[in-house]
Amino acid sequence: MSDSTIYEVARLAGVSIATVSRALRNTGPVSAATREKVQRAVEQLKFTPSRLGVSLAEGRHAANGIVFPDLSGPYFAEVLLGYEEVAAELGRSVLILSTRDRDGVPATVKDLATRVDGLVVFGQTLSDAMLTELAESGLPTVLLARDAHPGTEAVRSENGGAAEALAVHLIAHGHRAFALAGGHDEGDVSQRWTAVARTLGLHGIPVPRPVECPYTVEGGYEAGLRLLPDNPDVVMCADDQVALGVILAAEELNLKIPGDVAVTGWDDIMAARHARPALTTVRQPLRELGGAAARVLDELIAGVEPTNTTRVLATDLVIRSSCGPHPPAQEEQ
Amino acid sequence: MSDSTIYEVARLAGVSIATVSRALRNTGPVSAATREKVQRAVEQLKFTPSRLGVSLAEGRHAANGIVFPDLSGPYFAEVLLGYEEVAAELGRSVLILSTRDRDGVPATVKDLATRVDGLVVFGQTLSDAMLTELAESGLPTVLLARDAHPGTEAVRSENGGAAEALAVHLIAHGHRAFALAGGHDEGDVSQRWTAVARTLGLHGIPVPRPVECPYTVEGGYEAGLRLLPDNPDVVMCADDQVALGVILAAEELNLKIPGDVAVTGWDDIMAARHARPALTTVRQPLRELGGAAARVLDELIAGVEPTNTTRVLATDLVIRSSCGPHPPAQEEQ
DNA sequence: CTCGTGTGTGTAAGCGCTTCCACTGCCCCG
DNA sequence: CGGGGCAGTGGAAGCGCTTACACACACGAG
Numbered sequence: 129m130s131d132s133t134i135y136e137v138a139r140l141a142g143v144s145i146a147t148v149s150r151a152l153r154n155t156g157p158v159s160a161a162t163r164e165k166v167q168r169a170v171e172q173l174k175f176t177p178s179r180l181g182v183s184l185a186e187g188r189h190a191a192n193g194i195v196f197p198d199l200s201g202p203y204f205a206e207v208l209l210g211y212e213e214v215a216a217e218l219g220r221s222v223l224i225l226s227t228r229d230r231d232g233v234p235a236t237v238k239d240l241a242t243r244v245d246g247l248v249v250f251g252q253t254l255s256d257a258m259l260t261e262l263a264e265s266g267l268p269t270v271l272l273a274r275d276a277h278p279g280t281e282a283v284r285s286e287n288g289g290a291a292e293a294l295a296v297h298l299i300a301h302g303h304r305a306f307a308l309a310g311g312h313d314e315g316d317v318s319q320r321w322t323a324v325a326r327t328l329g330l331h332g333i334p335v336p337r338p339v340e341c342p343y344t345v346e347g348g349y350e351a352g353l354r355l356l357p358d359n360p361d362v363v364m365c366a367d368d369q370v371a372l373g374v375i376l377a378a379e380e381l382n383l384k385i386p387g388d389v390a391v392t393g394w395d396d397i398m399a400a401r402h403a404r405p406a407l408t409t410v411r412q413p414l415r416e417l418g419g420a421a422a423r424v425l426d427e428l429i430a431g432v433e434p435t436n437t438t439r440v441l442a443t444d445l446v447i448r449s450s451c452g453p454h455p456p457a458q459e460e461q
Numbered sequence: 462m463s464d465s466t467i468y469e470v471a472r473l474a475g476v477s478i479a480t481v482s483r484a485l486r487n488t489g490p491v492s493a494a495t496r497e498k499v500q501r502a503v504e505q506l507k508f509t510p511s512r513l514g515v516s517l518a519e520g521r522h523a524a525n526g527i528v529f530p531d532l533s534g535p536y537f538a539e540v541l542l543g544y545e546e547v548a549a550e551l552g553r554s555v556l557i558l559s560t561r562d563r564d565g566v567p568a569t570v571k572d573l574a575t576r577v578d579g580l581v582v583f584g585q586t587l588s589d590a591m592l593t594e595l596a597e598s599g600l601p602t603v604l605l606a607r608d609a610h611p612g613t614e615a616v617r618s619e620n621g622g623a624a625e626a627l628a629v630h631l632i633a634h635g636h637r638a639f640a641l642a643g644g645h646d647e648g649d650v651s652q653r654w655t656a657v658a659r660t661l662g663l664h665g666i667p668v669p670r671p672v673e674c675p676y677t678v679e680g681g682y683e684a685g686l687r688l689l690p691d692n693p694d695v696v697m698c699a700d701d702q703v704a705l706g707v708i709l710a711a712e713e714l715n716l717k718i719p720g721d722v723a724v725t726g727w728d729d730i731m732a733a734r735h736a737r738p739a740l741t742t743v744r745q746p747l748r749e750l751g752g753a754a755a756r757v758l759d760e761l762i763a764g765v766e767p768t769n770t771t772r773v774l775a776t777d778l779v780i781r782s783s784c785g786p787h788p789p790a791q792e793e794q
Numbered sequence: 795c796t797c798g799t800g801t802g803t804g805t806a807a808g809c810g811c812t813t814c815c816a817c818t819g820c821c822c823c824g
Numbered sequence: 825c826g827g828g829g830c831a832g833t834g835g836a837a838g839c840g841c842t843t844a845c846a847c848a849c850a851c852g853a854g
Contacts, residue, residue, distance in 0.1 A: 178840050
């Protein structure tokens with residue numbers, strides 16, 4: 129913003145740099161007259177303190193980072209939004225790092241780590257070994273959408289209860305043949321499938337094995353093509369994007385939703401409401417998730433010792449038409 | 462990442478800090494033996510150079526920022542993704558700043574400016590005065606989704622041609638009564654409406670005045686409720702989210718799309734493909750937009766003088782079913 | 795008229811790095 | 825065999841700030 133330094137301001141104002149600093153940060157007594165002179169010099173030179181100088185002297189960055197695998201879906205974007213909002217509120221800039229399939233992730237993360245006072249890391253983005261390394265380095269770290277790792281805190285949204293409620297709802301519809309789309313061992317999703325399996329078991333319904341696929345529309349489409357020929361009553365999907373893909377596959381196979389097969393998602397992204405048919409799903413408080421992570425991280429940075437606690441935010445079952453016919457009153461747009 | 466400094470490494474390796482620095486950055490002759498000793502010391506202490514120290518000495522941040530109004534829609538998220546990807550490729554971290562409706566934006570932007578080597582700024586996010594201030598401060602700046610401001614470069618996607626093509630297509634459908642949803646004077650959108658107006662004029666069709674609304678589903682819904690009672694043949698929308706909102710409003714009013722009224726969007730976000738009916742729209746190369754901005758910014762940072770040039774990326778007309786019936790062959794999923 | 799007690803200000807020591815410059819050997823060419 | 829050149833290294837000066845510490849001075853209390 130400006131090329132002038134505190135020295136030039138000091139010279140122009142006829143005082144020492146210490147005084148300039150004190151005047152600018154209100155960090156010590158400065159006479160009104162001096163303050164005035166400094167103020168004038170600052171304006172004349174359009175002086176803005178160098179962030180680098182400040183940070184080096186203060187020993188803090190006043191910035192924190194967030195690491196996520198991708199930003200293509202609405203999921204991460206929403207969480208990021210909530211995160212940035214709260215971080216800004218707390219006076220911290222935010223650095224982002226998307227790992228994608230990039231190689232050299234560890235190096236990039238380490239670079240990021242040197243630029244921030246703390247880090248938020250999404251679910252399975254980083255290996256546990258890497259997380260341990262981060263924790264041991266003393267960098268405050270908060271995990272998102274998974275349970276805490278030693279030396280960190282975590283924030284996620286409720287999975288088991290909502291998954292159970294969703295399964296119960298589907299069973300009430302009369303669905304018996306279940307299929308599950310999406311699911312390597314990601315903490316979040318596996319928690320849901322576990323609850324679904326338990327619920328189905330209690331009702332004496334066969335428990336399907338989840339079919340793995342990328343959490344994208346394309347991934348869901350592929351999964352749909354594999355699952356639908358077996359004529360399931362319902363395909364429960366790891367997230368809404370997968371569900372949208374399954375819907376596409378169903379259309380391709382001339383299957384009617386929910387007539388021939390029901391489909392459910394998870395997250396309640398915008399497209400879920402606009403899908404044809406509108407998607408029954410579970411709403412995650414995405415922004416709140418990000419915001420909560422920012423606050424927890426701030427505490428850690430402030431010096432609170434990590435307790436390996438996982439904070440769990442509530443989710444809502446959102447019943448729409450993709451899971452089967454309802455009396456209109458029950459539907460929600 | 463590590464609390465050790467270059468001094469400790471130097472002491473442990475039995476050399477001077479200058480040598481450590483040279484060994485680590487390959488910036489001068491170092492004997493194999495010395496290099497080895499340094500390497501060992503680095504590993505033993507888990508030394509990672511302090512970014513602050515490096516940046517202060519080098520006089521650069523190796524980071525750049527991006528300023529956008531919001532991240533709620535897919536639009537900004539996609540562009541951001543492309544931006545981050547290329548920035549990472551170029552070895553730069555990225556700091557994000559969402560302005561939202563927050564007050565104190567100028568101050569926040571100035572703070573951001575002190576943390577980066579260059580800035581990408583979305584369309585109407587910042588006032589022209591603010592842009593001038595940035596440019597004059599010498600901070601490399603690239604504008605997105607609008608034309609260049611003095612002292613900057615700009616990247617946007619093509620608007621006029623696609624808007625004209627879309628209008629022509631709609632006219633070919635037999636639509637005559639046009640309505641336009643969304644449109645304060647944003648550079649991008651106003652360019653489209655101008656082209657639409659010209660095209661309609663050439664065909665002797667009355668030119669409607671755009672109805673302003675926020676670029677969100679809710680905004681589109683409101684706009685739809687206001688516009689649809691006038692029985693337009695088609696509602697052209699500023700972006701896909703607005704179009705989705707108009708579709709919702711049409712449902713509410715029991716209007717069939719495209720039977721009673723056609724609707725078009727802009728951007729081709731994911732939900733457009735999954736909407737009911739699927740949305741005719743214009744595809745913007747969102748990621749490429751972000752990537753191009755990152756590259757241009759990198760040149761500016763490397764010292765290339767700004768030329769106030771606007772780079773224009775091509776767009777594609779995407780015909781789906783929301784604009785009227787087509788022979789199946791013409792449709793695209 | 796002293797001795798605290800503040801207020802207001804300057805000096806200088808960092809913060810952690812990069813890099814210019816100087817210096818020491820050593821090798822090789824004439 | 826002398827000297828130029830270069831590989832290898834260290835000293836030290838920044839980069840732009842914050843802040844502990846010292847100091848000067850004024851003022852009211854004893």
